[in-house]
Amino acid sequence: MLMVPSTWEFLSLACKLLTYLGAASLLGALFCIWLFKNETRQVTHNILTYMTVGAFLGFQGALFGFLVQIGMVVNNGPIGMFDRGIGSIYLDSPLGDTTFFQLSGFALTFILGLTYANKIQRITSPPRLDYFRFFNTGCILAFLLLIFSFRFSGHISILSVTSKLSIAAHYSAFAAWIGSLYPLYCLSFSENLEYIQDRVKKFGDSAVALVAVLIVAGGLMVIELFDSIAEAFSTNYGQIFLIKLSLVVLILAIAAINRLRLTPRLVSKSGVVLFRQSLKVEILVALLILSITTYFSTIVGPPEH
């Protein structure tokens, strides 16, 4: 049987996906700036621009996601999104709290990204890491605001402290990993092969820790959400989780191939082209994982216990 989300559900999913991408661009950019210490001004400027655009999209996603929820209930076309009565109830609800923290986090990120992207164009030498001290603190605060928004809504919000901490760790590790892929892709266009290999190797070494956190935190969440392995096969939520798990296995395989087979080949232009193509596939699979996570954290709920 074909299953297609309604227009409102589709808009809700799209908005949530934008917030995930916004968070990924924030943490990915922060991770890259920290990892690739004393990067050139141009590269740093590009990373900051990427983060700023991501924050803008995330802000729109959070704002319109709130309005779409109102519109979905009122069900009176686009004008229904601005119904004051329903809107004021939602403002007082967990969704209102979530939206407030997300908007705050993305607004702070946008301001920081825009400010530092402009500042960096005025300096005459590559920025040192301590140049970003205030920026790093601000971005971490912004990300904490986004993480804190999970406390108020979502299936995990009503589960134990372990689950809440697990999703924070899982979300952070995934955002840092996936959010770094696009900057890495841009770096791969450099003419300096040694530079590319150095950056990719550094990322690969750090990504091992991110993957470990992802797997452990994800495992803890699964233990809390499912009473038995059978539930993963017998419930709708479980079946979608299995699809996500398949994609996770795929992306881990791609990442392993990148690290073990393609990174050593970054000594030739053909090696760089191959790596770049693999990165594109990795980014695509990451987007599919994010899409499916968005779907089953919005439309479908975990099995009732």
Next chain:
Amino acid sequence: MNLPRFIVGTFFCIVFSLPALVSAHTALKESSPEDGVTITSIPSDLDLVFNADVRLIKLELMGVGHEMPTNFEPSSTAVSTYKIETPGMHPGEFTVNWAAIGADGHTVTNSFSFVIDTDAASD
């Protein structure tokens, strides 16, 4: 073979082949009248009992082609039981469309239907 297209295509084939999914969040545990029943007396109110405390933010009682009056007001307080007065009910087919915000912040929308047939009582 174009790997990215293959992956995307496989993904959408799998997703679209899933059975129609129903949200497993907040759910209506019971209602009076119940879904799908034919009742022989005209009810003066609707009772809705949810599986957890919810904010009921929308309730429409639809007759055939028109909305019936009720005393429903969107609730900013979360409770599990709602009693909605339904003055002016008459024999016919009715559908109740509702929307509620659960404890997890998700909004659930659903509906149930019933028939009032006062002639059946005298048969």
